[in-house]
Amino acid sequence: MTLLVILEHDRGDLAEASREAMTAGRSLAEQMGDDLHAVLIGEGADHLTDEAAELGAQTVHVVTHDILTDYGPDAWAESVRQLADEIDAAAVLAVGTDRGNEVMAQLAARTDLPFVANCVSVDASDDEGWSMTRLQWGGSLLEDSTIEAERKLVSIGHHAVVASDALAPGAGTVEEFEPELDGSHAVTIIKDRAVLSQGVTLSTAPVVVSGGRGVGSADGFGILEELADLLSGRVGCSRAVTNNGWRPHADQVGQTGTRIAPEIYIATGISGAIQHWVGAMASKRILAINTDPEANMVAKADYAVIGDLHKIVPAVTAEIKRRKGST
Amino acid sequence: MRILVCVKRVPAPGAKINVTTDGQAVETAHLGFTTSPHEECAVEEAVQITERMGGEVTVLTVGPAEAEEQLRYAASVGCHNLVLVPTDGLALDPQRTAAIITETVGGLEADGGGFDLILFGNESADSGGFQVGVRVAHALGRPIVNGIKGIDVEDDHIVARRAVDAGFEVYELPRPAVLGVKEGINLPRYPTMKGRLASKKAEMVSQPIDAENGGQVMVRLHRPAETVKETVMLGDSEEAAPAIVDLLEEIGVLQ
Numbered sequence: 001m002t003l004l005v006i007l008e009h010d011r012g013d014l015a016e017a018s019r020e021a022m023t024a025g026r027s028l029a030e031q032m033g034d035d036l037h038a039v040l041i042g043e044g045a046d047h048l049t050d051e052a053a054e055l056g057a058q059t060v061h062v063v064t065h066d067i068l069t070d071y072g073p074d075a076w077a078e079s080v081r082q083l084a085d086e087i088d089a090a091a092v093l094a095v096g097t098d099r100g101n102e103v104m105a106q107l108a109a110r111t112d113l114p115f116v117a118n119c120v121s122v123d124a125s126d127d128e129g130w131s132m133t134r135l136q137w138g139g140s141l142l143e144d145s146t147i148e149a150e151r152k153l154v155s156i157g158h159h160a161v162v163a164s165d166a167l168a169p170g171a172g173t174v175e176e177f178e179p180e181l182d183g184s185h186a187v188t189i190i191k192d193r194a195v196l197s198q199g200v201t202l203s204t205a206p207v208v209v210s211g212g213r214g215v216g217s218a219d220g221f222g223i224l225e226e227l228a229d230l231l232s233g234r235v236g237c238s239r240a241v242t243n244n245g246w247r248p249h250a251d252q253v254g255q256t257g258t259r260i261a262p263e264i265y266i267a268t269g270i271s272g273a274i275q276h277w278v279g280a281m282a283s284k285r286i287l288a289i290n291t292d293p294e295a296n297m298v299a300k301a302d303y304a305v306i307g308d309l310h311k312i313v314p315a316v317t318a319e320i321k322r323r324k325g326s327t
Numbered sequence: 328m329r330i331l332v333c334v335k336r337v338p339a340p341g342a343k344i345n346v347t348t349d350g351q352a353v354e355t356a357h358l359g360f361t362t363s364p365h366e367e368c369a370v371e372e373a374v375q376i377t378e379r380m381g382g383e384v385t386v387l388t389v390g391p392a393e394a395e396e397q398l399r400y401a402a403s404v405g406c407h408n409l410v411l412v413p414t415d416g417l418a419l420d421p422q423r424t425a426a427i428i429t430e431t432v433g434g435l436e437a438d439g440g441g442f443d444l445i446l447f448g449n450e451s452a453d454s455g456g457f458q459v460g461v462r463v464a465h466a467l468g469r470p471i472v473n474g475i476k477g478i479d480v481e482d483d484h485i486v487a488r489r490a491v492d493a494g495f496e497v498y499e500l501p502r503p504a505v506l507g508v509k510e511g512i513n514l515p516r517y518p519t520m521k522g523r524l525a526s527k528k529a530e531m532v533s534q535p536i537d538a539e540n541g542g543q544v545m546v547r548l549h550r551p552a553e554t555v556k557e558t559v560m561l562g563d564s565e566e567a568a569p570a571i572v573d574l575l576e577e578i579g580v581l582q
C-alpha cells in the first residue's frame with residue numbers, strides 16, 4: 001500500500017509548505033509501513049521530480065492532461081482521486097494551505113470519506129483507525145479525533161512540522177499519469193492573476209508595529225506608521241481596528257487575518273484576545289504597550305511598558321531619530 | 328438574484344478558551360455568541376449584491392435553537408429569509424452537517440426556486456473543518472472556489488477573486504455557483520435601529536432534518552501547552568523610550 005502526498009507548486013516552483021507535507025509524510029509512511037508516493041500536477045511540475053525524491057518520494061506521479069494548465073480545485077482533486085484509485089493509496093496527505101485544504105475537501109466530497117484538516121500529530125500505526133490531534137479555533141484549541149475509513153484523508157497544519165530533506169533520498173521513480181477529465185473539471189481553473197504588492201509583506205516583515213482599539217482613530221495610526229518606517233517594518237492591527245474601518249483588512253493580525261513571525265512584535269493598545277494571539281504567537285519577541293497592566297497581551301509579552309501609547313510611541317520614534325542623528 | 332448564506336453560531340471567547348471538564352465542548356457559561364467572521368462578511372456581501380441587483384437573501388444555520396440570535400442579527404443587517412435546522416445541541420461532524428445543508432437547500436429550492444449563488448465562510452471559526460461548503464457544492468453539482476475576497480456578478484457567470492500572498496487569482500464560474508468567502512472581502516455594516524426592528528418581525532422557519540454521521544469522531548478538546556514567561560517591565564511612561572530603543576538595537580532591527 002502507499003501513502004500519497006499532494007505537492008503544491010506555482011507554475012513550476014515547489015511550495016515551501018509542500019516540504020512540510022513530505023516531512024510529515026515520511027514519518028507517517030514509516031508508521032504505516034507503506035511506500036511514500038508524491039503527486040505533481042499540471043504544467044511546469046515535471047522538473048520538480050528530483051526535489052520530490054530528495055524529500056523522500058519512492059515514486060513521483062506526474063499528472064498531465066490538456067486542461068491541467070494552471071491550478072483548479074476540481075481538476076486537481078479529480079486527478080488525485082483517479083490516481084489514488086489506480087495505486088490503491090491507503091491515505092492521501094496534503095499540507096493545510098488554502099489550496100491543500102481545498103483539494104482535500106474536494107477529494108473527500110467526491111469519495112464521501114471523512115477529511116481531517118490541519119492535524120498537528122497523527123498516529124497511523126493501526127491501519128483500521130487513525131487517531132490524530134488537530135487545530136481548532138485557528139490553533140487556540142486542540143481536538144483529539146479518530147477516523148475509520150478505507151482511505152484516510154488528512155492535511156497537516158501549515159507550520160506544524162519543520163520541513164527537512166530525507167536522510168536518504170527516495171528512489172524517485174517517475175510515473176506519468178493521464179487522468180480522464182472533461183470540460184466540467186475545467187470550470188474552476190484559474191483564469192487570470194493580478195499582482196498587487198511586492199517586497200516585504202506583513203507575514204514576512206522583520207518588525208511589525210500594531211495598533212488596537214486603544215489607538216482610537218484612523219489618524220492615530222500615523223505615529224505607528226512613522227515608527228514602522230524607521231524600523232523598515234510593517235503596520236499591523238487588531239480586528240477591532242478593521243471593524244471600525246481604521247485600517248484595511250490586509251493589516252489584520254490573527255485567526256481570520258495574517259499570521260506573522262517577526263523578530264519583534266510591538267503591540268500597542270491591543271488587549272490580546274486569543275484570536276489575535278494565535279496570529280502573533282510565532283513572533284520571536286513581543287513588546288506590549290498598554291495602559292492596563294492586567295491586559296492579556298501584557299501577561300503574554302516578553303517586554304511591556306504600561307502607559308499611553310500616544311505618548312510612548314512618539315517618544316520611541318524621537319529617541320531613534322536622536323540616536324541616528326548622533327551617529 | 329436569490330442568494331443563500333450558510334452561517335454557524337460560535338462562542339466569542341476572550342483571552343483564553345476554556346473547555347468543559349468532560350472535554351466535549353467549549354465552556355460557554357460566561358460567553359457571548361457570534362457568527363463566524365468569514366460568514367459575517369458573506370452575509371454582508373450577499374446583502375450588497377441584492378441591494379445592487381435586486382433579489383433576496385436567505386440565511387441558513389444548522390445549530391441549537393439559540394442560533395435564532397445569529398439569524399435575527401443577519402436580518403437586522405438586511406437578510407430577508409431565515410431558516411434554522413435545529414440540532415438539539417449535538418455537535419455534528421462535517422459530513423453530517425453538509426448532508427443536512429444539502430437536503431435543506433433541496434427543499435428550499437423546490438419551494439422557492441433555485442439559488443443563483445450560495446455563500447459559505449472559508450472555514451468555521453470554531454471547528455475549522457475547511458470542507459462543509461465544498462461537500463455541499465459537490466452534492467448539488469455546482470462549482471465552488473474557496474478563499475474568495477472579491478465577487479462580481481455578471482449576467483451568466485460570476486467572477487471571483489481569491490487572495491494569494493502578493494495579489495489575486497481570478498476565477499470565472501458559471502451560475503449557479505457556490506463560493507467560500509474570507510473576511511476582508513468587505514466591511515460588514517452594523518445594524519441600524521430600523522434594521523433591528525425589522526429583524527424582530529422577520530419570519531423564521533424551523534426545519535428539522537437529520538443525516539448520518541460521517542467517519543470522524545471527536546474524542547476530546549484541550550488547550551495547547553502554554554509556556555509561561557516572565558514579562559520584563561521596561562517602564563510605565565514615555566521615559567521607557569531609551570530602554571525600548573536599547574532593546575531594538577540589541578536584537579539588531581535598528582540599523
Ligand SMILES: Cc1cc2nc3c(=O)[nH]c(=O)nc-3n(C[C@H](O)[C@H](O)[C@H](O)COP(=O)(O)OP(=O)(O)OC[C@H]3O[C@@H](n4cnc5c(N)ncnc54)[C@H](O)[C@@H]3O)c2cc1C
Pocket residue numbers: 211212213214215237238239240241252253254255256257258268269270271272273274275276279289290291292295307308309310338339340341361363364452
Ligand atoms: C472567531 C473570531 C475570530 C477573530 N479573529 C480575530 C483576528 O484575526 N484578529 C484580531 O485581532 N481579533 C480577532 N477577533 C476579535 C477578538 O476577539 C477581539 O475582539 C479583538 O482582538 C480586540 O481588539 P483590541 O485588542 O484592539 O480591542 P480591545 O479588546 O478593546 O482592547 C483595547 C486595548 O487597548 C488598551 N488601551 C486603551 N487605550 C490605550 C492607550 N491610550 N494606550 C495604550 N493602551 C490602550 C486597553 O487597555 C485594551 O487592552 C476574532 C473574534 C472571533 C470571535
Ligand SMILES: Nc1ncnc2c1ncn2[C@@H]1O[C@H](COP(=O)(O)O)[C@@H](O)[C@H]1O
Pocket residue numbers: 333334335336363365366387388389390421424446447448449450451452454455456457458459460
Ligand atoms: N452548522 C452549520 N450551519 C450552517 N453553516 C455551517 C455550519 N457549519 C459550517 N457551516 C458553513 O460551512 C463553512 C465551512 O465550515 P467548516 O467545514 O466547518 O470549516 C462555514 O464557514 C459555514 O459557512
